[in-house]
Amino acid sequence: MADSTPVSNQWVVDLIENFIAVSPLNNMQDGSSEPAWDSALVGFASGADPIWQQYKEYVGAFHWTPWEVFNQHHAVENVSAAELTVISWILPQRKRVRMANRRATDYPAEEWARIRVYGEEFNAALRRHVALCLEQVGHPAIAPMLAPNWTIVKSQRFSYASSWSERHAAFAAGLGTFGLCDGLITAKGKAMRAGSVVAKMSLKPSPRFYTGHQDYCLFHADGTCGKCIDRCPAGAITKSGHDKEKCRHHLVRSREYMKNTYNFEGYGCGLCQVGVPCEAKIPVKAAREALKKGIMPPPPPPLA
Ligand code: SF4
Ligand code: SF4
Numbered sequence: 001m002a003d004s005t006p007v008s009n010q011w012v013v014d015l016i017e018n019f020i021a022v023s024p025l026n027n028m029q030d031g032s033s034e035p036a037w038d039s040a041l042v043g044f045a046s047g048a049d050p051i052w053q054q055y056k057e058y059v060g061a062f063h064w065t066p067w068e069v070f071n072q073h074h075a076v077e078n079v080s081a082a083e084l085t086v087i088s089w090i091l092p093q094r095k096r097v098r099m100a101n102r103r104a105t106d107y108p109a110e111e112w113a114r115i116r117v118y119g120e121e122f123n124a125a126l127r128r129h130v131a132l133c134l135e136q137v138g139h140p141a142i143a144p145m146l147a148p149n150w151t152i153v154k155s156q157r158f159s160y161a162s163s164w165s166e167r168h169a170a171f172a173a174g175l176g177t178f179g180l181c182d183g184l185i186t187a188k189g190k191a192m193r194a195g196s197v198v199a200k201m202s203l204k205p206s207p208r209f210y211t212g213h214q215d216y217c218l219f220h221a222d223g224t225c226g227k228c229i230d231r232c233p234a235g236a237i238t239k240s241g242h243d244k245e246k247c248r249h250h251l252v253r254s255r256e257y258m259k260n261t262y263n264f265e266g267y268g269c270g271l272c273q274v275g276v277p278c279e280a281k282i283p284v285k286a287a288r289e290a291l292k293k294g295i296m297p298p299p300p301p302p303l304a
Contacts, residue, residue, distance in 0.1 A: 004138025029118040036119035043173030043206040047084025088173035092188035116268030141199035159244040166194035174206035182242040185216035189280035228272040
């Protein structure tokens with residue numbers, strides 16, 4: 001392996017933002033020149049963070065740590081977990097796309113469906129671009145979601161789960177916490193898509209300005225809201241959480257709708273991500289303000 005060029009956290013952020021700004025793939029693919037995305041939130045986590053092992057123990061043996069997925073694909077490197085950094089990003093949905101999906105009541109608006117298909121194609125290209133650029137400056141990398149052996153497995157506890165989760169990587173990288181509906185609520189809200197790359201490099205981890213995995217959700221914080229329950233056309237969200245099986249069946253049904261209505265292949269929904277207080281911001285005021293100040297939020301008051 002050739003000598004590596006030292007890169008900084010900001011170098012990686014610029015790499016991502018530049019690709020968003022110049023890639024022709026960043027397009028709604030609707031004949032307009034409108035971009036699918038206009039900015040990203042970027043966070044970093046160490047490969048040695050104990051959270052990765054905790055995920056594995058909680059989700060199942062099939063769930064990769066960064067060290068596992070990196071060494072599966074770069075066995076010759078034989079790195080330790082501490083030599084790895086997970087780069088995670090959030091692509092917040094643009095206002096026009098959110099507004100369109102707010103009006104949807106059963107299946108996604110065309111704008112949202114386009115992002116689910118073509119915006120995600122861009123996200124895959126971004127993963128490849130980040131990994132390739134890092135390799136070119138001497139930092140071998142892997143995008144776990146693009147690994148040929150990435151898979152979804154049936155899970156007794158979770159109905160189904162995958163070898164790598166972009167939302168869990170983002171949680172580890174300080175980018176947000178989960179909501180009642182399982183979506184990740186970030187500083188730019190829950191209407192977003194996420195991506196990540198694991199690379200052999202030591203970058204400063206981003207602080208996590210939260211203690212619990214649902215701190216940014218109003219239902220968790222004070223027992224209010226529950227607006228995502230009403231938004232779900234499949235009855236997949238209740239006060240007990242998200243029923244992945246009901247959600248999956250609705251997504252399967254959306255395939256036919258998208259093909260017949262929009263004339264392209266794909267699936268999507270995201271109705272629970274819009275028209276809700278966490279759509280485009282952290283709805284828990286204390287948590288939002290703590291993040292802005294870069295401090296830990298005060299503990300929530302006990303529920304009545
Ligand atoms: S809509 Fe309300 S209850 Fe649902 S995830 Fe968002 S904040 Fe939580
Ligand atoms: S939980 Fe699933 S089916 Fe329900 S609104 Fe969200 S994405 Fe759609």
